[in-house]
Structure formats: C-alpha cells, structure tokens
Amino acid sequence: MMNDMDRTQTALNYRNILIMTAVEAEREAVLRGIAKAASGQGSTEQAKFDVQLCGVGPISAAAETAAYLAANPKYDLVISAGIGGGFTDRAEIGSIAIADSIIAADLGAETGDGFSSVDKLGFGSSSIPVASALTEELTKSIQSAGWAVCSGPILTLSTVTGTRETADELKRRIPGAVAEAMEGYGAAFAAHRLNIPVMEIRTISNAIGPRNRELWRIGDALQALEQACYNLAEVLQR
Numbered sequence: 735m736m737n738d739m740d741r742t743q744t745a746l747n748y749r750n751i752l753i754m755t756a757v758e759a760e761r762e763a764v765l766r767g768i769a770k771a772a773s774g775q776g777s778t779e780q781a782k783f784d785v786q787l788c789g790v791g792p793i794s795a796a797a798e799t800a801a802y803l804a805a806n807p808k809y810d811l812v813i814s815a816g817i818g819g820g821f822t823d824r825a826e827i828g829s830i831a832i833a834d835s836i837i838a839a840d841l842g843a844e845t846g847d848g849f850s851s852v853d854k855l856g857f858g859s860s861s862i863p864v865a866s867a868l869t870e871e872l873t874k875s876i877q878s879a880g881w882a883v884c885s886g887p888i889l890t891l892s893t894v895t896g897t898r899e900t901a902d903e904l905k906r907r908i909p910g911a912v913a914e915a916m917e918g919y920g921a922a923f924a925a926h927r928l929n930i931p932v933m934e935i936r937t938i939s940n941a942i943g944p945r946n947r948e949l950w951r952i953g954d955a956l957q958a959l960e961q962a963c964y965n966l967a968e969v970l971q972r
C-alpha cells in the first residue's frame with residue numbers, strides 16, 4: 735500500500751528537467767543553485783538538469799523551447815525560470831514566486847467593455863496548469879529555508895507593465911496574480927503541447943507599476959533565483 739509520503743515522492747519523480755531562462759545571468763544563477771545542491775548529495779539516482787536560453791519574450795521562449803524539445807525528446811518536466819516583476823503587497827523585491835498557473839495576460843482583444851481573453855473569445859486557453867505537487871513541495875522547501883516565497887498565477891506579457899493603472903487592471907482581471915514576466919507562457923505552451931508538465935519560478939527584481947530603473951534589484955533577484963533552484967534540485971533529488 736502506498737502512503738501519503740510515497741504518493742508525494744511518485745508525483746515528484748522527474749528525472750530529466752529542462753530549465754529555460756531568458757538571459758545568461760539567469761542561466762548562471764540557476765546553474766549555481768543546482769551545483770550547490772549536487773555538492774551536498776550522496777545519491778546515485780540524481781535528476782538531470784539542462785539549462786538553456788530562450789531569449790526575451792513569449793514568442794522567442796515558445797520557439798526556442800519547442801525547437802529544443804523537438805531535438806531532445808527526453809524531458810519529463812520543463813521550467814521557465816528567471817527574474818520578474820512582483821505585484822505590490824504580494825511578491826516583494828528579492829522574494830520568490832512560484833506559479834500555480836501560467837497566464838497569457840495580454841492574449842485576447844480590447845473591446846468597448848474592456849479586455850476579452852482568448853478564453854472568452856473562444857480561441858483557446860490563456861491559462862496553463864502547472865505540476866502542482868512539485869510546486870507545493872518547492873514552496874514548502876523554500877519557506878523552510880527562511881526565504882520569502884509565494885504561490886499564485888504568474889502572468890506572461892509581451893510588454894512590461896509600466897503604469898499603476900495597468901498593474902491595478904491586471905490585479906483586477908487575474909485574481910491572486912503574484913508576478914509578471916515575459917517568457918513563462920511561451921515556454922509552457924511548447925511543453926504543454928507535448929504533454930510535458932511545466933512550472934514557472936520568478937524571483938522579484940522590481941515592483942510592477944510605474945517605471946523606475948533605479949529601484950531595480952537584479953542582484954537580489956538573481957540570488958533568490960540561485961536559492962530557489964538549490965531548493966528545486968534538493969526536492970527533486972530526495
């Protein structure tokens with residue numbers, strides 16, 4: 735008979751994991767976290783991670799992820815990881831956000847009555863589900879390590895939000911949204927299309943809203959990304 739612990743472990747049994755980051759600094763932070771976890775492991779049955787670049791934006795992310803998966807059909811999990819913007823009072827700068835769903839927040843039509851998503855228009859789904867057991871375990875593991883972490887919808891947009899009005903409108907349209915970035919839905923769509931489970935991890939470099947480059951904390955976000963990937967590798971090596 736399987737107990738709850740066995741069931742969770744089975745749900746976490748990913749062995750070939752593809753992580754897509756937009757830029758090299760993110761890729762290096764992810765690799766540092768994985769290497770740190772590997773150095774503390776004695777296990778012989780380790781998960782294998784490939785960390786690849788997908789460029790900036792959902793189109794590049796989808797094309798690069800699809801091309802990579804077509805050439806390497808061995809992956810059982812795809813993760814979009816990198817820095818992102820956090821919604822005020824939900825995901826603070828330097829904290830970690832894990833998607834409980836991945837949302838194409840600007841995929842739809844502007845109408846006289848406001849934004850209509852592709853779901854409303856009847857052209858598909860703007861939401862991709864995530865590997866929920868791993869998402870929960872990772873969130874718990876990061877929390878136990880003493881880092882600020884939250885879970886909720888993470889939005890993908892082609893245009894970085896730059897006003898308070900747009901930030902408020904996104905919060906209103908997608909209840910519980912915690913963060914935004916530009917690649918998650920693209921990478922996830924390519925994997926989901928092949929029935930490969932997906933996740934998104936964003937570490938917060940800036941607050942979503944009025945543009946102010948001086949308030950950006952990319953170094954803090956990259957450190958948080960390293961920590962999140964350390965915990966990810968630990969959870970998957972258990």
Ligand SMILES: O=C(O)c1cccc(C(=O)CC[C@H]2O[C@@H](n3cnc4c(=O)[nH]cnc43)[C@H](O)[C@@H]2O)c1
Nearest residue numbers: 756790817818819894895914915916917940942945
């Ligand atoms: O010049 C600006 O004002 C500006 C503001 C936010 C982001 C950018 C970028 O070029 C970063 C794109 C890159 O980083 C991720 N990212 C980071 N923060 C955000 C955000 O608040 N909204 C969306 N994406 C963000 C994104 O995934 C890209 O990879 C420039």
